[in-house]
Each structure stands twice: as structure tokens, then as C-alpha cells.
Amino acid sequence: MNIIDVLGKAGVIPVIVIENEKDAVPLARALVNGGLNVLEVTFRTPAAAGAIAQIRKEVPQAIVGAGTILSVEQLRAAKKAGAVFGVAPGFDPVIVEEAKNALLPFCPGIATASELSQALSAGCQMVKFFPAEAAGGVKMIKNLLGAFRFTGVKFMPTGGVNLSNVKEYLSVPEIVCVGGTWIVPKDALEAGDFGRIEELAAEASKLVGEIRG
Numbered sequence: 001m002n003i004i005d006v007l008g009k010a011g012v013i014p015v016i017v018i019e020n021e022k023d024a025v026p027l028a029r030a031l032v033n034g035g036l037n038v039l040e041v042t043f044r045t046p047a048a049a050g051a052i053a054q055i056r057k058e059v060p061q062a063i064v065g066a067g068t069i070l071s072v073e074q075l076r077a078a079k080k081a082g083a084v085f086g087v088a089p090g091f092d093p094v095i096v097e098e099a100k101n102a103l104l105p106f107c108p109g110i111a112t113a114s115e116l117s118q119a120l121s122a123g124c125q126m127v128k129f130f131p132a133e134a135a136g137g138v139k140m141i142k143n144l145l146g147a148f149r150f151t152g153v154k155f156m157p158t159g160g161v162n163l164s165n166v167k168e169y170l171s172v173p174e175i176v177c178v179g180g181t182w183i184v185p186k187d188a189l190e191a192g193d194f195g196r197i198e199e200l201a202a203e204a205s206k207l208v209g210e211i212r213g
């Protein structure tokens with residue numbers, strides 16, 4: 001299955017900010033048990049690469065990617081740790097090229113027609129629309145599609161997406177999945193409350209089932 005299909009099947013991708021590597025495995029298990037098996041571990045913390053490696057080793061049901069890739073070094077670290085896809089908040093042609101060389105499926109971020117155009121020229125088939133709500137939400141994506149639909153581009157909106165608006169996003173056929181941090185709240189992770197995280201994952205996963213049928 002190609003990565004776009006894998007992301008599409010999941011519908012909601014938890015965007016993970018992890019401070020302690022030791023939380024990686026119980027967190028991934030909670031998310032998988034809740035029904036979300038595609039995870040994005042962001043390189044916003046030094047624990048990211050170690051967390052990805054631990055999840056790959058201990059939670060084989062999880063499909064783990066790396067998020068917030070802002071440099072070639074982070075991309076290489078993500079690949080080395082075992083990430084199977086990469087995501088970035090912005091479009092950087094140097095990183096896109098490196099991902100291509102590393103055979104790592106990569107989804108750069110865009111928020112304007114010009115950035116989308118550049119991402120398509122660089123060979124990207126799917127882009128992160130970020131920060132989704134602040135950059136115009138579903139309305140902006142629909143407007144972009146007016147000009148770009150024929151390219152076949154697919155979107156993964158993140159930033160301000162949550163239970164209150166996920167249905168609106170996932171009802172657009174070109175939106176493969178959404179990403180969000182709401183499934184892994186900072187306080188729940190700090191408290192080791194994996195039960196709550198599992199419940200949030202189950203709630204999101206149920207909603208995806210209802211929306212997509």
C-alpha cells in the first residue's frame with residue numbers, strides 16, 4: 001500500500017510532541033489500542049528520533065513518521081530511526097530533494113497557491129496545509145482546489161483541527177487525513193495518563209469511521 005493510502009485509511013494522525021523517550025512505547029500502544037495506528041512524532045524535542053526507534057522496535061502495529069522536519073540533518077535522523085514518512089510545516093526544496101534521495105515519502109507544508117505550485121514542481125503529490133485554521137481552513141483548501149484539482153494533489157491539514165471541525169475537513173475528497181495534537185494532550189502525557197489518550201484516540205477513530213462510512 002502506498003503511503004497516501006495508509007494515511008487515508010487512518011484519517012486522523014496524532015501529532016506527537018514527546019519530551020521523554022520512555023513514554024514513546026506506552027503512548028504508541030495507547031494510540032494503536034484506540035484505533036489510530038499512523039503516528040507523527042515531531043522533531044520539536046530531542047527525544048524524537050529515540051522515540052521513533054523505540055516505537056518501531058516495540059510496537060510493530062504502529063506506522064510511524066517524523067514531523068516538523070526543518071533540516072536535512074533531521075530528515076536523515078528520522079530515516080535512520082526508522083520513520084516511514086516525513087512531514088514538514090513548510091516547503092523547503094532542499095529537504096524535499098533529500099527525502100527523494102532517501103526514498104522517504106515526504107509531505108511538505110504549504111499555505112499559499114505559490115507554495116503549492118512549488119511543491120508540485122518538486123514532485124510532491126501530497127502537502128500538509130499548515131496552519132490550517134489560521135490560513136483559511138476548509139474554505140481555503142476548496143479555493144486552492146479550484147485551480148489545482150486537475151494536478152491530483154492531496155492535502156493533510158493540521159493546525160487548529162480538532163473534534164469540532166474534523167468532519168468538515170474529512171468530507172473533502174482531496175483531504176486524505178488531518179493531523180492534530182488534541183489526541184495527545186501535554187498534561188495527559190506528563191501525568192502518564194495513557195488511558196485518557198486511548199479514549200481520545202478511540203473517539204477520533206470512531207468519528208473517522210462515521211464520516212467515511
Ligand code: 3PG
Pocket residue numbers: 015089158159160161179180181182
Ligand atoms: C502540526 O504541526 O501539525 C500542528 O502543530 C498541529 O496543530 P494543533 O496543535 O493545532 O493540532
